[in-house]
Amino acid sequence: MNIVMGSLSHESNSFNPKTMELSDFSPVYGDDVFARLAEGGPSPLQGIYKVITSFGAKALPTIFARATPGGLVSLEAYQAMKGGFLQELRKHQDIAGVCLHLHGSMVVEKLGDAEGDLLTEVRKIVGDSIPIVTSLDMHATITATMMEKADAFVGFRTAPHVDTMETGEKAARLLLDSLTKGYRLTMCAVGLPLLVSGEMSESAKPPMVSLIEGLEKLDQKPKILSSSLLLGFPWVDVRYNQGSALVVTKDDPALAQTEAIKLAKEFWSKLGEFRFTTEAYPFAECLALALKVEKGPVCLADCGDNPGAGGSQNLVYPLQVMLEQNLENTLFGAIADEVAYEYCLKQELGSSFELTFGRLTTAPDSLGITVTAKLKQIGLLGQMPAVVVGVGGIDVVISKDRIMMLDPKDLEVLGLKPRDYRILVLKSGYLDPKYEAIASYGLLALTPGFTNQDFTALNYQQIRRPMHPLDQGFHYDPSEYILPSRNREGAKK
Template sequence: MRILIGSFSHESNTFNPERTKLEDFDAAYGQDMEVLMTQGGRSALNGIAGVLQKHGVEFVFSAAARATPGGPVARAAYDSIKNRILEAASGPLDGICLHLHGSMTVEDLDDAEGDLLAALHAAAGPNVPIVCSLDMHAMVSAAMLRSAQAFVGYRTAPHIDAYETGRRAADLLLRSLQESFSLTTAAVALPLLVSGEQSETSKAPMKQLIPLLIQTDRQPSILASSYFMGFPWADVSISAASALVVTRDDRDLAERTAQGLAHVFWQHLEQFQFTTAAYPFPEALRQAQAVGSGPVCIADCGDNPGAGGSQNTVAPLEHLLAEGTTDVLFGAIADPQALAVCEQAGRGSDIQVELGRTSIAENSPGLKASGRVTHLGELGRTRAAVLRVQGVDIVISQRRTMMLDPQDLVQLGLDPASYRILVLKSGYLDPKYEAIAAAGMLALTPGYTNQRFSELHYERILRPMYPLDQDFVYRPSDYLIR
């Protein structure tokens, strides 16, 4: 049996005007995917490969490409990776199993996954089933449903079940091939904007909703059910959460069950609140200072690179400096020019530098700061420096990088646990930060990942859309995606 495998993953924030380019992707093609996969740990693609390998399937390698969330993917980058996947589909295949994010937008294309799957379906032919694992923050489109047979979504946020989800996708494809049945999928849109910080799966209401999926999957003829949360910082026509059900060739059952799941989800609507205490930045700082021990982690979540923020807004830093706060780490600010100034001056030098930008308005100036370069080195996989300004250690990085692991700060020579307050360019805290934090909170800051959706200028999403619109009646039967 020959099955094409691959992954193409990007969460695209359409408010961020910076394009995600080909060099921003960690990508490998064909046989070279194997090297990338050995470093991939418990990725969805490794989950897919693990199941297929065990069943003696012959792999047709296509592409494995992922980039840090950011602005929409540049057309040339998208076409380049897409074409590599299509080339791999030109020979005889029994099936296709991919991991996709589900919220990728290309600069001139709202529904990248729909476009990719339609092209792949056309290239491979109508008898080659396609099954995909998707991130929980996927937007499911009609084009995706027309082109692929089945989708399986993560059930944890923060996402710790990527590997298992990949396994479930591969299992589904294999079973349908071995037992010769068709996979039939239906999905119902849920017109709401909800952020990951309002829908962590260890907290209500997701904590109640996820077990419902597990229960649903126990019903005869139902193979997989998922809730997808959509992606609120994609101002595109297909923006929505959804309930999706895969059955053993039973369209009516798939549609009915998806509508039932959508109905229950909508009943929990008002429970989608921040799952961590959330305040405007000045109040978050006051709250953090009131905590007796440290470090208190404040997520600067309006500028979260993990959801496509530019990671260079400095409004909270201005506030910290104006207040004369000490014993604080702030960062990382992705600013290659400021980093170059630090590197040229060298460790121990006193410098003046312009940092990041004070707002997301076009041509917004940076923050002028004077301080001492105390550390130079690496932060995860990017070069970085620490600039001490008054009592604030500012981490400056060359590239955008998610603040997921305090070990990255250790690598730079810092001791994250020794600060009273860590202000991190992050959304909900990664479990690794949670492990060292005396307390955690969200600061509702400005930026491309602003959590106060009413402050963003949406133009393309369909209306009504909760919570921008509140007075409307939701009927799942009106929202079947097809």
């Protein structure tokens, strides 16, 4: 049995004007996918591959491409990757099923919904009778087109995402079980008109923890194959932005709809319980609190400029505040600024010089900050070329490009001792578990930027209204938000 597999994923922030290009994705195609899987860590595609082979089926690789969250994907980059993917897909014969991993919130300039477009093309090639199952990020935005073209979606259940491989496995198992046992996959998704950030919806904390437990229970019911809460991605101004409650059933579209509506209602009933899962204050207040904590390192997430949600990662407003306080033993970073990075490379290690870097605001004409900097380290932040400069008592990491701050070991590679700092101000949203593990205390600093937690500060023009929390207290009737689906009752079998 031949199963096509592939993965193309990106979380696109429409407020960040810098588009994502092909080089940001480093795509591989065909058999090169196997080599990429072998060298990479756990991923949904890794899980998909594992299950396909465990069923004794043949995995037919197409594409593996992903990039750090950022601005919209350029049309050129998207078309190149889509072209490469479809070319591989067309090479394969006797396809029994298609299992993909897509993020679900990839947006292409001038085109919009990338996943809807891709699934449309895949459906055209494989035809109507071949099942397509896709694993998705928890922050996926389900669109009508996606629903009409695919047979089943399975979302991550953890944020931070630590179940990526397991979710890929679940998706592949769903597909292969349906193929080997011969039943039809049916699903229904109900939209949730809300914007919610990951910082308010960590899966281990209320209200998500009980909602996720609810999914586990729902999955035990007869004919329920999978259930997901896809929270959408708030920092994208597109008409179809929303979260969704989604249920996959064994050949029972009516049951999928009933359960998806129930799930959506349950979610909506908890709307008032969504709040920051970490203590959150404006930056200056966080700093004042951090200074009262004796043991370090206190980790402050500069969450308005979080590369993990598509921030530009070059806003130096927090540094300006820190410099007014004459801080010692503090780290700030990383600031992605290739020009400043290259300039530092031309200086001598240990020397002091005037350096301008970053930007003070998100305004297109914003200037950077100019300071006297001492070059302390040149090396790699994990795998990203970076330098460390001392600015007063603050060590500032300047990287060549954007990089998510996921692991303190990346700082060690750069010659730093993250545990020895009193305060770490990180370009991050909710702290990654690896930073949580070393933090004496964690705080969410509500800062400006393209990932501003205050949605009212962002200029949404396209999204549908009403939309929580921009609009408060409106009546929500899930039956008005049912998305069309491919295998609903009456649709062609």
